[in-house]
Amino acid sequence: MDSRKIKTQSFKPEKKRAPYNRTLTLSKKEIALYKLNLLRICKPIGVSDIINKTICGDILKIVEHLPSAFVDLMIIDPPYNLSKRFNQTSFRAMDSSKYEIWLDSWLKKMIRLLKSNASVYLCGDWRSSGSIVNVCNKYFKIKNRVTWEREKGRGALSNWKNCSEDIWFCTMSENYTFNVEAVKVNRKVLAPYKDDKGKPKDWQESQNGKYRTTYPSNIWTDITIPFWSMPENTDHPTQKPEKLIAKLLLASSKANDIVFDPFLGVGTTSVVAKKLDRNYVGIEVDEEYCCLTEKRLEIAKFDRKIQGYEDGVFWERNSLNDQNEKRGNKRGNGLQGTLFK
Numbered sequence: 001m002d003s004r005k006i007k008t009q010s011f012k013p014e015k016k017r018a019p020y021n022r023t024l025t026l027s028k029k030e031i032a033l034y035k036l037n038l039l040r041i042c043k044p045i046g047v048s049d050i051i052n053k054t055i056c057g058d059i060l061k062i063v064e065h066l067p068s069a070f071v072d073l074m075i076i077d078p079p080y081n082l083s084k085r086f087n088q089t090s091f092r093a094m095d096s097s098k099y100e101i102w103l104d105s106w107l108k109k110m111i112r113l114l115k116s117n118a119s120v121y122l123c124g125d126w127r128s129s130g131s132i133v134n135v136c137n138k139y140f141k142i143k144n145r146v147t148w149e150r151e152k153g154r155g156a157l158s159n160w161k162n163c164s165e166d167i168w169f170c171t172m173s174e175n176y177t178f179n180v181e182a183v184k185v186n187r188k189v190l191a192p193y194k195d196d197k198g199k200p201k202d203w204q205e206s207q208n209g210k211y212r213t214t215y216p217s218n219i220w221t222d223i224t225i226p227f228w229s230m231p232e233n234t235d236h237p238t239q240k241p242e243k244l245i246a247k248l249l250l251a252s253s254k255a256n257d258i259v260f261d262p263f264l265g266v267g268t269t270s271v272v273a274k275k276l277d278r279n280y281v282g283i284e285v286d287e288e289y290c291c292l293t294e295k296r297l298e299i300a301k302f303d304r305k306i307q308g309y310e311d312g313v314f315w316e317r318n319s320l321n322d323q324n325e326k327r328g329n330k331r332g333n334g335l336q337g338t339l340f341k
């Protein structure tokens with residue numbers, strides 16, 4: 001781990017939570033149980049040993065032991081260039097030039113793990129994006145930048161409130177997977193044109209609204225970050241939404257492909273891969289986050305739902321009633337109390 005990462009004391013007071021708070025937590029018993037599932041690596045290892053596993057450890061030490069050319073899709077959500085605490089460790093903001101060196105120090109070692117037709121998504125904010133582009137240009141073909149609206153947090157008094165993040169889409173070659181049909185978006189229709197017979201022109205009418213199923217752009221405004229009322233929520237400070245990761249996996253991988261995430265956090269990539277019938281390998285340095293990943297993977301065995309993804313399309317925020325109606329289930333499915341879907 002980078003020398004700027006400093007050890008801090010474990011912080012474990014029992015939090016008081018609202019009655020409808022669905023945040024996933026771990027009991028001591030669960031930690032003891034899930035720890036047994038985790039893989040720790042200190043020597044070279046084959047694909048069959050790591051597939052569908054959570055590896056607990058420092059990616060900088062583990063990467064050299066991983067097999068070559070096993071990854072179809074790599075999702076990288078590293079600490080951004082911000083001072084941030086991740087459970088027992090913290091990341092400290094640094095000069096952009098130093099952040100670029102830090103990114104390069106591990107990214108260059110991951111190229112060996114990728115298949116020749118692999119895709120890579122690298123997440124960052126506006127501050128990290130310059131460094132990300134410089135490093136990605138060295139190893140990949142940069143295909144696009146997705147910007148997603150991250151609507152949370154207070155406004156800034158002397159600056160524009162930061163409400164967006166970037167995901168850089170890169171490939172190893174011109175031969176890569178992109179399933180655009182799998183990531184269509186249901187958007188509310190503002191100008192509901194009708195044809196000569198008075199029928200909706202390329203949109204559908206429901207009791208709750210008018211929607212058009214469209215191809216996605218590189219600006220995503222339909223994402224809600226995990227919130228206490230959502231069953232996927234944990235106390236991880238920068239957990240990615242399952243809906244966001246689902247878009248990346250559906251577009252850039254096929255069933256049974258191997259998806260690799262070297263900064264796994266609480267396992268969003270692995271959980272979504274499992275729900276979408278992909279294989280996964282994830283690495284995370286914090287043991288408790290690894291255990292939360294295992295708990296989420298256990299839940300995913302019987303609950304494959306991804307909030308906001310219904311009937312093979314992605315829905316706008318706050319469209320739960322319309323999704324229920326499409327499902328023919330006007331009384332809901334037990335998720336009625338879910339806010340910000």
Ligand SMILES: C[S@@+](CC[C@H](N)C(=O)[O-])C[C@H]1O[C@@H](n2cnc3c(N)ncnc32)[C@H](O)[C@@H]1O
Nearest residue numbers: 058059077086239240263264265266268284285
């Ligand atoms: C931005 S978070 C990833 C969140 C994740 N996408 C999710 O949805 O839960 C980055 C994670 O990288 C982990 N991390 C930081 N340095 C690491 C290292 N050297 N090796 C492995 N994991 C590391 C942190 O503990 C943190 O959980």
